[in-house]
Amino acid sequence: MKKHKDFFQAVYEIVSCIPEGRVTTYGAIAETLGTKASARLVGTALKQLKNSPTKIPAHRVVNRNGVLTGKMSFPTPTFMQELLETEGIEIKNDKVVRFQELFIHPKDFLKK
Protein backbone atom coordinates (compact mmCIF):
# COMPACT_ATOMS: atom_id res chain seq x y z
CA MET A 1 0.00 0.00 0.00
CA LYS A 2 1.19 3.43 -0.76
CA LYS A 3 1.36 5.65 2.24
CA HIS A 4 1.57 8.91 0.41
CA LYS A 5 -0.47 9.75 -2.62
CA ASP A 6 -0.61 12.78 -4.77
CA PHE A 7 -2.09 15.83 -3.11
CA PHE A 8 -4.94 15.91 -5.59
CA GLN A 9 -5.69 12.24 -5.09
CA ALA A 10 -5.76 12.70 -1.33
CA VAL A 11 -8.27 15.52 -1.74
CA TYR A 12 -10.49 13.34 -3.87
CA GLU A 13 -10.40 10.61 -1.25
CA ILE A 14 -11.55 12.90 1.53
CA VAL A 15 -14.15 14.76 -0.49
CA SER A 16 -15.68 11.49 -1.62
CA CYS A 17 -16.08 10.57 2.05
CA ILE A 18 -18.09 13.64 2.96
CA PRO A 19 -21.47 12.51 4.35
CA GLU A 20 -24.55 13.59 2.48
CA GLY A 21 -26.20 16.70 3.82
CA ARG A 22 -22.92 17.95 5.25
CA VAL A 23 -20.32 20.42 3.96
CA THR A 24 -16.68 21.12 4.69
CA THR A 25 -14.09 23.74 3.88
CA TYR A 26 -10.92 23.71 1.82
CA GLY A 27 -8.83 24.67 4.82
CA ALA A 28 -10.20 21.78 6.86
CA ILE A 29 -9.29 19.32 4.13
CA ALA A 30 -5.86 20.84 3.65
CA GLU A 31 -5.27 20.72 7.37
CA THR A 32 -6.26 17.06 7.48
CA LEU A 33 -3.79 16.37 4.72
CA GLY A 34 -1.12 18.05 6.80
CA THR A 35 -0.73 21.09 4.59
CA LYS A 36 -3.04 23.65 6.07
CA ALA A 37 -1.48 26.39 4.01
CA SER A 38 -2.40 24.57 0.83
CA ALA A 39 -6.11 25.25 0.99
CA ARG A 40 -5.82 26.71 -2.49
CA LEU A 41 -4.48 23.43 -3.77
CA VAL A 42 -7.67 21.74 -2.59
CA GLY A 43 -9.68 24.14 -4.69
CA THR A 44 -7.35 23.66 -7.62
CA ALA A 45 -7.66 19.89 -7.30
CA LEU A 46 -11.45 20.05 -7.35
CA LYS A 47 -11.35 22.34 -10.33
CA GLN A 48 -9.42 19.72 -12.23
CA LEU A 49 -12.20 17.31 -11.34
CA LYS A 50 -14.41 18.75 -14.02
CA ASN A 51 -11.83 17.48 -16.47
CA SER A 52 -11.37 14.14 -14.74
CA PRO A 53 -13.35 10.89 -14.98
CA THR A 54 -13.65 10.89 -11.18
CA LYS A 55 -17.05 11.61 -9.75
CA ILE A 56 -16.57 13.50 -6.53
CA PRO A 57 -19.28 15.39 -4.61
CA ALA A 58 -17.30 18.59 -4.88
CA HIS A 59 -20.49 20.54 -4.30
CA ARG A 60 -20.13 19.69 -0.61
CA VAL A 61 -16.90 21.64 -0.42
CA VAL A 62 -17.17 25.37 0.17
CA ASN A 63 -14.88 28.08 1.45
CA ARG A 64 -14.67 29.25 5.05
CA ASN A 65 -17.57 31.66 4.52
CA GLY A 66 -19.80 28.86 3.32
CA VAL A 67 -19.90 30.40 -0.15
CA LEU A 68 -20.13 28.22 -3.25
CA THR A 69 -16.89 29.54 -4.65
CA GLY A 70 -16.55 26.80 -7.21
CA LYS A 71 -20.03 26.95 -8.65
CA MET A 72 -18.59 28.62 -11.72
CA SER A 73 -16.53 25.54 -12.48
CA PHE A 74 -19.63 23.37 -12.67
CA PRO A 75 -21.47 22.57 -15.89
CA THR A 76 -23.90 25.29 -14.89
CA PRO A 77 -23.44 28.05 -12.27
CA THR A 78 -26.57 26.84 -10.48
CA PHE A 79 -25.82 23.14 -10.62
CA MET A 80 -23.86 23.21 -7.38
CA GLN A 81 -26.61 24.96 -5.49
CA GLU A 82 -29.24 22.62 -6.87
CA LEU A 83 -27.29 19.60 -5.68
CA LEU A 84 -26.89 21.00 -2.18
CA GLU A 85 -30.57 21.83 -1.93
CA THR A 86 -31.39 18.31 -3.05
CA GLU A 87 -29.35 17.00 -0.14
CA GLY A 88 -31.33 19.14 2.28
CA ILE A 89 -28.87 22.03 2.44
CA GLU A 90 -30.45 25.44 2.10
CA ILE A 91 -28.60 28.00 0.02
CA LYS A 92 -29.11 31.71 0.26
CA ASN A 93 -27.37 34.23 -1.94
CA ASP A 94 -24.79 31.62 -3.02
CA LYS A 95 -24.03 30.87 0.62
CA VAL A 96 -24.83 27.87 2.80
CA VAL A 97 -27.51 28.60 5.38
CA ARG A 98 -26.60 27.43 8.90
CA PHE A 99 -23.18 26.71 7.45
CA GLN A 100 -21.70 26.31 10.91
CA GLU A 101 -24.27 23.64 11.71
CA LEU A 102 -23.79 21.76 8.46
CA PHE A 103 -20.03 22.12 8.54
CA ILE A 104 -18.16 18.97 9.50
CA HIS A 105 -14.45 18.51 9.85
CA PRO A 106 -12.85 15.78 7.70
CA LYS A 107 -11.27 14.39 10.83
CA ASP A 108 -14.78 14.01 12.17
CA PHE A 109 -16.17 11.82 9.42
CA LEU A 110 -12.88 10.27 8.35
CA LYS A 111 -12.27 9.05 11.85
CA LYS A 112 -10.01 6.16 12.56
Next chain:
DNA sequence: GCAATGACTGGAG
Protein backbone atom coordinates in the same frame (compact mmCIF):
# COMPACT_ATOMS: atom_id res chain seq x y z
C1' DG B 1 13.58 24.37 -14.12
C1' DC B 2 11.45 28.98 -13.50
C1' DA B 3 7.21 31.90 -13.65
C1' DA B 4 2.46 32.30 -13.31
C1' DT B 5 -1.93 30.59 -11.49
C1' DG B 6 -5.69 29.72 -8.17
C1' DA B 7 -13.10 26.46 -6.16
C1' DC B 8 -8.24 29.68 -0.04
C1' DT B 9 -7.26 31.86 4.67
C1' DG B 10 -6.50 35.15 8.34
C1' DG B 11 -5.97 39.75 9.80
C1' DA B 12 -7.49 44.58 9.58
C1' DG B 13 -10.98 48.34 8.40
Next chain:
DNA sequence: CCTCCAGCCATTG
Protein backbone atom coordinates in the same frame (compact mmCIF):
# COMPACT_ATOMS: atom_id res chain seq x y z
C1' DC C 1 -21.48 40.12 8.14
C1' DC C 2 -18.71 42.39 4.13
C1' DT C 3 -14.34 44.22 1.67
C1' DC C 4 -9.32 44.66 0.89
C1' DC C 5 -4.32 43.05 1.33
C1' DA C 6 -0.72 39.78 1.57
C1' DG C 7 0.99 34.93 2.21
C1' DC C 8 1.12 29.88 0.81
C1' DC C 9 2.08 25.88 -1.97
C1' DA C 10 1.37 22.09 -5.49
C1' DT C 11 0.19 21.93 -10.38
C1' DT C 12 0.71 23.56 -15.02
C1' DG C 13 2.83 25.92 -19.14
